[in-house]
Amino acid sequence: MSYTDNIVALATPSGTGAIAVIRASGPDAITLVDKLFKSIKDKKLVKQKSHTIHLGNIVDGGKILDEALVSIFKGPHSYTGENVVEISCHGSPFIQQQIIQLLLRNGCRAASAGEFTLRAFLNGKMDLSQAEAVADLIASDSEAAHDIAMQQMRGGFSNEIQELRQELLNFASLIELELDFSQEDVEFADRTQFNELLTKISNVLKKLIDSFALGNVIKNGIPVAIVGQPNVGKSTLLNVLLNEERAIVSEIAGTTRDTVEDHISIKGIGFRFIDTAGIRETVDVVEKIGIERTFEKIEKARLIIYLFDGMDFDKSELEQIQKRYPNKQLLSICNKMDLLNPKQKEKIASEIPNVLFLSAKFKTGISELEEKLLSLVDSGALSGDTTIITNSRHYDALLKALEEIQKVKEGLDMELSSDLMAIDIRQALYHLGEITGSVTTDDLLGNIFSNFCIGK
Ligand SMILES: Nc1nc2c(c(=O)[nH]1)N(C=O)[C@@H](CNc1ccc(C(=O)N[C@@H](CCC(=O)O)C(=O)O)cc1)CN2
């Protein structure tokens, strides 16, 4: 694949910064920038080696727009696989725009979202799941999300899929060879070995599919709903966990009307804490809507923190929530422990198993809560080099591939004819190929890369 046009975009965030980087890629990127660049040592960019950097002025006719550093990368040895030039200029939005406009008038067009990485993919510098990982890496806001994206970008997941695909492909060829000899009763593909391979592939696929639940929450942050009666201190707790005065706290019951949520990483794991309206019977229309939202948020949460006031607690509400959400992890937490005497504490502890005590207002017991939250996340799967998938497109493709593999397995058990089995194998190969991009459509690529930022 080779493009004939040249693209340009700002690679750094728009706005003011110390330095901004403008990146151009395409067959003429180096020659066209050469004409707009006056090196202080009178060097011609086209004569310089790849991966070198040069100081000079960017000039528009007779006018100097900026003093800049220009780096050159010669295709195919560059990020995109094409000739690439990067101009590091002073980070004023005015200068950035002047230089981009200059390039646009001199042979470049504006890059669309993700177009540099799309070119890297189409030029074979990376496969599709690696390209997707680039976007995840930029978006990752916790160490765990970063680690997963990094592993995927470096090709961990792709290699795993490619290997399975290759092994399956070998068998497909043997089975298809049998089609040419269908009159004679020959079997090139050893059925026992094939069965073993299918078992192995389905196990790997199942493991990957199972990892999605964890991968998904890690990418987006594990949603934790903080629920309980009005005034128990839910918003106070949210603010402590986030280290920020995010929600309004007051002694008036019914302060929180709409849900408030924010993301924070605890020891490398991302959490999304959701403060909700206190649950109670009310005639207030707005508060009622808020309470309905509380229940919607509980549905979507992975963990529920049930917070109650140690001075005034009623076990029945906790039991109602347990009954209503039997499959959710529930943490019972007694707040305002600063107001409790040891006897009261003892009573609560005996009535509510595994209860944690804390004081949101005085920030005591918070690290114990954090430890507890971490222990509830199956972080075992995060260590080591097990692959965790985070992308729903991959998840869909894996499910479809698994379904086809099961069909092949059934076919094998039923001694199905080679031609029918070959069809299911091809389908499985197709879905595995979708992940790495061995098979793609323009729609699919458009979908993926349009979600990138401009300049990536
Ligand atoms: N200034 C700058 N920083 C950046 C990028 C970039 O494009 N420009 N990247 C972009 O996202 C990332 C780095 N990714 C890159 C990947 C490959 C190559 C590259 O030139 N590869 C060549 C040879 C490498 C060498 O010889 O040292 C190759 O693959 O052949 C450059 C950047 C992060 N930092």
Ligand SMILES: Nc1nc2c(ncn2[C@@H]2O[C@H](COP(=O)(O)OP(=O)(O)OP(=O)(O)O)[C@@H](O)[C@H]2O)c(=O)[nH]1
């Ligand atoms: N003594 C004491 N007071 C607390 C503690 N945590 C919160 N409070 C107080 O309890 C009151 C209610 O706190 P909020 O955080 O607004 O309670 P809430 O559960 O969000 O209330 P609603 O949004 O109205 O449902 C405030 O006056 C807080 O200062 C605590 O640990 N100890």
Ligand SMILES: [K+]
């Ligand atoms: K309140």
Ligand SMILES: [Mg+2]
């Ligand atoms: Mg509140």
